[in-house]
Amino acid sequence: MNTGKVTLVSAGPGDLDLLTFRAAKAIAAADVLLIDDLVNDEITTLKAAHARVIKVGKRGGCKSTPQAFIQRLMRRYALQGRHVVRIKGGDALLFGRAGEEIADLRSAGIDVDIVNGISSGFAAAAGLGVSLTHRDHCQGVIFVTAHLRDGSEPDWEKLAATGMTLAIYMGASRIEGISEALGKTLPVDTPAAVVQWAGTSREKRVCATLGEIAARAASENIASPAVILIGGAIGEGVAQLAARSESMCRLSA
Amino acid sequence: MNTGKVTLVSAGPGDLDLLTFRAAKAIAAADVLLIDDLVNDEITTLKAAHARVIKVGKRGGCKSTPQAFIQRLMRRYALQGRHVVRIKGGDALLFGRAGEEIADLRSAGIDVDIVNGISSGFAAAAGLGVSLTHRDHCQGVIFVTAHLRDGSEPDWEKLAATGMTLAIYMGASRIEGISEALGKTLPVDTPAAVVQWAGTSREKRVCATLGEIAARAASENIASPAVILIGGAIGEGVAQLAARSESMCRLSA
Numbered sequence: 001m002n003t004g005k006v007t008l009v010s011a012g013p014g015d016l017d018l019l020t021f022r023a024a025k026a027i028a029a030a031d032v033l034l035i036d037d038l039v040n041d042e043i044t045t046l047k048a049a050h051a052r053v054i055k056v057g058k059r060g061g062c063k064s065t066p067q068a069f070i071q072r073l074m075r076r077y078a079l080q081g082r083h084v085v086r087i088k089g090g091d092a093l094l095f096g097r098a099g100e101e102i103a104d105l106r107s108a109g110i111d112v113d114i115v116n117g118i119s120s121g122f123a124a125a126a127g128l129g130v131s132l133t134h135r136d137h138c139q140g141v142i143f144v145t146a147h148l149r150d151g152s153e154p155d156w157e158k159l160a161a162t163g164m165t166l167a168i169y170m171g172a173s174r175i176e177g178i179s180e181a182l183g184k185t186l187p188v189d190t191p192a193a194v195v196q197w198a199g200t201s202r203e204k205r206v207c208a209t210l211g212e213i214a215a216r217a218a219s220e221n222i223a224s225p226a227v228i229l230i231g232g233a234i235g236e237g238v239a240q241l242a243a244r245s246e247s248m249c250r251l252s253a
Numbered sequence: 254m255n256t257g258k259v260t261l262v263s264a265g266p267g268d269l270d271l272l273t274f275r276a277a278k279a280i281a282a283a284d285v286l287l288i289d290d291l292v293n294d295e296i297t298t299l300k301a302a303h304a305r306v307i308k309v310g311k312r313g314g315c316k317s318t319p320q321a322f323i324q325r326l327m328r329r330y331a332l333q334g335r336h337v338v339r340i341k342g343g344d345a346l347l348f349g350r351a352g353e354e355i356a357d358l359r360s361a362g363i364d365v366d367i368v369n370g371i372s373s374g375f376a377a378a379a380g381l382g383v384s385l386t387h388r389d390h391c392q393g394v395i396f397v398t399a400h401l402r403d404g405s406e407p408d409w410e411k412l413a414a415t416g417m418t419l420a421i422y423m424g425a426s427r428i429e430g431i432s433e434a435l436g437k438t439l440p441v442d443t444p445a446a447v448v449q450w451a452g453t454s455r456e457k458r459v460c461a462t463l464g465e466i467a468a469r470a471a472s473e474n475i476a477s478p479a480v481i482l483i484g485g486a487i488g489e490g491v492a493q494l495a496a497r498s499e500s501m502c503r504l505s506a
Contacts (some may be wrong), residue, residue, distance in 0.1 A: 098388030134352030
């Protein structure tokens with residue numbers, strides 16, 4: 001029996017419209033689909049009739065399927081000769097344990113292909129109508145997770161010192177501490193936004209200054225999954241939206 | 254006459270397969286297409302029969318269409334009631350003057366929609382088979398342009414000090430200076446890669462250490478358009494590719 005293969009497919013932010021053609025083709029070609037947490041359930045409408053669907057993440061306080069178990073499943077099906085498609089939200093190569101999964105599969109002699117997708121930071125910026133890197137404001141953007149393996153925090157001071165736009169993932173629950181830490185280096189009137197469910201029909205956004213973003217996010221009940229965007233480039237959109245009097249996203253300073 | 258609108262559409266790295274469905278729909282709905290430099294010509298196969306195509310970038314030593322002229326064209330057609338689709342390579346919200354174009358159009362009362370796409374840094378990582386943010390190595394990734402408005406350089410020392418993976422755009426022609434500057438902070442054996450035409454059939458890549466990447470890129474004739482990736486996370490792929498004896502991408506240290 002020939003060894004199968006695994007394709008890591010990036011599902012983007014959620015709306016099927018934001019999938020790439022290559023992602024849709026990979027899903028249609030799968031024998032087994034392992035679908036991650038936060039991926040839109042409608043994605044299974046793209047699969048072949050015979051393909052088996054396994055959900056490997058649970059929301060709502062339940063424990064997620066352990067990583068080791070997911071990796072065992074992928075190995076098992078691939079070694080049975082199946083084409084396994086592992087679907088991850090956003091882009092699989094940004095904050096998704098893909099590195100560990102690729103290493104594990106390759107060590108078992110299993111080929112791994114990767115299909116890119118739209119990460120939520122990009123979708124959030126599109127919703128706000130801003131460039132992540134408006135050249136009047138910065139030379140680039142940092143994508144950073146607030147959720148570190150050992151429970152510690154990223155070095156916010158060093159990140160702020162770069163002058164780049166910050167796109168902070170998995171930080172909604174600790175936005176108060178993050179904005180306080182960043183406020184030691186960045187002016188408190190630095191533009192900021194939090195976008196929940198970016199790139200989906202449920203998208204919800206709050207814009208404010210760095211000094212006020214935590215309180216505003218709390219009062220609007222913005223929770224995970226959300227991306228926090230901070231920097232002058234983000235303010236371009238805020239000012240524009242304010243000028244067009246979209247109350248959802250007005251500079252509260 | 255009603256005012257038209259402008260949709261900024263991200264074409265991704267080049268292969269039409271890496272377009273999103275939303276991008277393809279926007280292109281099909283356009284009356285006028287303004288197509289940027291580096292975008293795959295085949296994209297016009299997706300347009301409506303009546304749609305007019307205007308190329309607004311030239312390669313091969315010619316001067317690009319001036320930004321102000323592009324903005325005037327978009328305004329003119331939109332104010333004539335047309336649906337203008339402006340197609341940019343990669344993701345329009347990363348290093349593409351989108352911020353300026355959005356501001357200009359909105360100041361003229363023209364609605365602007367944005368459709369995301371795959372940026373070349375993501376495509377480069379997919380080709381290398383690496384996560385941009387393997388959690389054994391880093392907490393995130395910095396996308397930075399080496400080509401600053403005023404001819405200066407980004408503060409490489411500060412960027413290196415963050416410990417993040419670096420994805421450096423528009424740096425191929427000055428890779429020697431960049432790797433030298435980063436080498437003042439990062440170990441010279443930090444894994445590095447340069448990927449030209451990432452995400453296209455022409456993709457070409459070189460992997461080495463930070464200390465040797467410039468010489469290797471030169472000996473393999475890697476030139477613009479290319480993205481430079483630097484950091485421990487990138488080495489995961491290099492080691493794996495080396496183990497599978499893909500000579501194209503072997504750690505030369």
